[in-house]
Amino acid sequence: MGEMSPLDRWFAAEILPHEAALQRFLSRACHNRAEVPDLCQEVYVRVYESAQRALPSAPKSFLFATARNLLIDRRRRERIVSIDYTQDLDALNVLVDEISPEQRLSARQELRRLAHALDQLSDTCRAVIWLRRVEGLSQREASEKLGMKEGALEGYVSRGVRALAKAVFGTEELVNQRASEGREKESDGECNHG
């Protein structure tokens, strides 16, 4: 996968920019916010696999319709129908339409978020990303400059690229929340919990 396929590019250009809105949407429908990233992944998989068969003409509506269907499927599977559930979905209908026509970040906003994300990284990780992405050094050049093994540098690139992706696509609110919750968080309720 040296270059992304046209479908991959389509996905990156038409679907991923709505990630923040999608996460907000999912976290409203689902009381356990810890589930949001997994739900988000599942929505993406459905959208991508469906786009392999036919590219939807209105990507954003399709994305949110898919998210809604996913939520409906899950609840059906769980065979628990709460009264709030239908109300939730009605609310979601409105919500989707209200998500402004373009939630895409302006160039300036994106730069600001990226710079902010960069500053949240540890010293070494920040230096690695700066040298690799901003100054355009190769992995080898960067590792020589920082006096570390290439393998170690890869670990930092791996961490850094995840942080950048959250800055570009995700919602900061959720990012912070997840970070502070840590990995040992307690589940605070099921998705179908009213």
Next chain:
Amino acid sequence: MDSETVEREAADWFARRESDAWTSADETLFDEWLAQRTAHRIAFIRLQSAWQRAGRLRALSAGMTGGVIPPRGSLLENPLNEVPGSERPQPEQRAAEAPRPARRPMARRWIALAATILLALVSGVYVLQSGLLDSNRYSTRIGTMESITLADGSRLTLNTDSRIRVTVEPQHRHIDLDKGEAFFEVANDPRRPFVVRAGHKRVIALGTKFSVRRDGDEVLVVVTEGTVRVEDESVPAPGQAREVLLGAGSIARSAPGQVLVRDGAGPEVDRLLSWRSGYLVFRNSTLADAVAEFNRYNTRKMVIADPRIGGIRIGGNFRSGNTDAFLWLLQTGFPVSVDSSRERVVLKSR
């Protein structure tokens, strides 16, 4: 597997692929991992495109000395002091002891510089004499596309088999389209016109969206937003204007010395730009034109052996890399037979 694990794996692959030690055996393993689950592929696409877009961060390093990591918090500090361009650090101040940020007074200088650059980005008017420069060549192979963010914030998408040279300077922004096609989303900057040169034509924009395609001397300009001016550098034919203004929804086809303009061509504009989402869209096109279009995206070329079928009218949406679907349609819906070999695909009448 939960999304966090998938993302972590994808990030590790991403980082490993960047190393010089990457082998073809690694590539095979990686491809297997990608193919295993759609979630893998998506996680990787997401990281890769975030990394691409993070190229925007390069705007922050304009005017800075290489190898010095600016201190935390300095990148987006509020601009309070004005810094003259002469305050740029000199090369001998290069401090390669990363990652430890240099201490004051260097740090303060970084802060001030970064602040000035931010101010320039924010106001969109004041451009630091030395900042926001870019000088690069970009090219794509057949069947690939590339999105690039320039130092001034403009974005461009390079279509299949294309080559450009970019010069972004304080006074002007200049692109040479040597071959192929590109779509431009120009960052607004009234002081620096954005000029695309394609053969004899110069396409000039301030802040707008348009595409330029070049086939030898023929140049096609499609405008989706704002206005661009197309100038001819060759000697014009008598009575022919040297320049034309194109508004949104206009298409200009031109050869040296002449320009043919079509306004209010919304659907046609969409059709001509469908390549950006990986599609070729034909509406009542001749088979000959469709084949020529497909051949731009594929190394195995289609050849029409029989001129009689070249005029068949076809329509439809196709993935640009998926000639098989196209050939299948031809064979089932039209009196065309297909003879495929490894090097080429010959179309004959049936």
